[in-house]
Amino acid sequence: MDLYYFIGLYQHSAKLILIENKISCGCLFLRANLVDSFYVAQDQTDITQAYQERNLLIMSLSSIQIIAADPAGNKTIFVLTPVSREFYQPIASYLLSLKEHNAEQIAFVLPDEPGLHGRMEMCGLEFCGNASRTFALIQAKKLGFSGQHTLRVRVSGCEDPLDVEVNVETNYTKIRMPVPLSITSWNNDVLVDLGGILHLVTMDKAPNPAAFETLKEQLIQEYDPPALGVMFFQPENRSLTPVVYVADVRTTYFEGSCASGTVAVIAALTHACPSGDYSYTIQQPQGELTASIKKGKNHIDSVFIEGPVAAEEPITIQLPLQLACTGRI
Template sequence: MSKFSVVIANPAGNITAFVLDQNIEKSNYIYLANKLMDIKEFGIEQVGFIKKPTVGGELRLEMMGGEFCGNATRSFGLYIANKNGETSEKTITVEISGCSNTLDVETNVTNDYARTSMPLPKVIDYIKLVNGQLLPVIVFEGIVHVIVEDEEVSNEMYEKVKKEVINKYNSEAFGLMFLKSDKLYITPVVYVRETDSLVYERSCGSGSISIAIYLAKNEKDGVFTYDIYQPGGIIETKVYKEKGKVVKATIGGKVTLSDIKTIHV
């Protein structure tokens, strides 16, 4: 049996465990992540492993399947600010899997708040289901999000979309965002290929910005702000557009962090 130091972050219900021990090999990520997600009392939805930086960030976070996660990014920035003893507002530069560049996280330790810049979409696409239905797809470097508007959440739809996404994109993860457009409410369903895990998440950061980009698709210039409601809370999104192109995107909101916990597995 081994023991590990873990901090558990809660960004709008998307419970994320950060494994602090930096000597863990990638070959052990899946085993340890599954062990942590099996601990019912914590309700962990995803796991990230803290590593030394490689491209200029203060620290690096590698998600369990090499995917990108916006909620983990902003939580990670707040964790570093706390660790560094910051007492007010501070911008933290971080690295995360599924994103080849660094990202800036605006943190406020006093208010338990974190806002992160997000990778810009590589393309806004569509998939066509066997029944002819077209669904919008927001393609990022480390995750693909498919938007299903004003339909009931169902495993049947997930299975249909999974087949099409796997055939068309080679992504570490994909999300299915069931959107109720009148309330700007999403139910995020996220699949991570490496761990073969499917989670009905309490919230999803990259899924939220995908919705915001989709909502602003016909806008030309300006900053477009949307509060995206989801089972675990609200994620604030901003999309910056110039001449019809997305030039910047951010997500933000409250994050709570646990004390350091020692876990035996």
């Protein structure tokens, strides 16, 4: 019996494993997902080399490139380095803990797709309008665009690609948002289903964690959505406090602003209105967003959200070594 050391990479991920096992010569069994590369060592010299290979691989996989952005106060970190979905949650948890960025959410940029200007997923695979319009601006700059352009991007929580108007000089963006799938009354409030996220619009109620938790538990029990928000809206001064929960990562944030929540608010405000064009500027804790809606008879033709975006230059950060090796912090 010989002692073999295997050092392998999971396909398309940054997870390293070390297997130490006694096996018979000529009877070699490798797990199916060890397909990218592996190293076999049969003596002490090779074992030393194997550990050196392992350490180099760990170091190369422990750094990622990110962009920190601020779309109307809804601070978002975009991970530019390709990452397997199994690493979304631990990487997001680490990035959200970085006080210098003070981010509310994490987005992951995906490889390009023909016919589109880019693809992006949120950590919990939910839909986020602010992240989507910011991503379009990031892509426009990456592609070397100047002035005004319309980009088509594919994002999580949406079945079809979205069109985003961007001005590279002014960092202003306008996104065509998904039309609500349904607008219904729910316990004297208004429930707006956007597919990738479910929003409850409640009027003239003070925003507080206890009220949100009560409503959240009721909505989860009844609908179990991938993400949900409670939009505490004050009609008198058109101010909104958005609170959003994402199930996959179990995060709750009183957000600086919320684009999809703003769509839910304008949908609720105009639900009983006749056909026509309506526009509202909604003040939010860290900024303001303008929403416009075009209504036909008994249906919504289109909804747009627009506002400024601030995005920093890409930077490279080091992940904790334990996260790079195990996928856990």
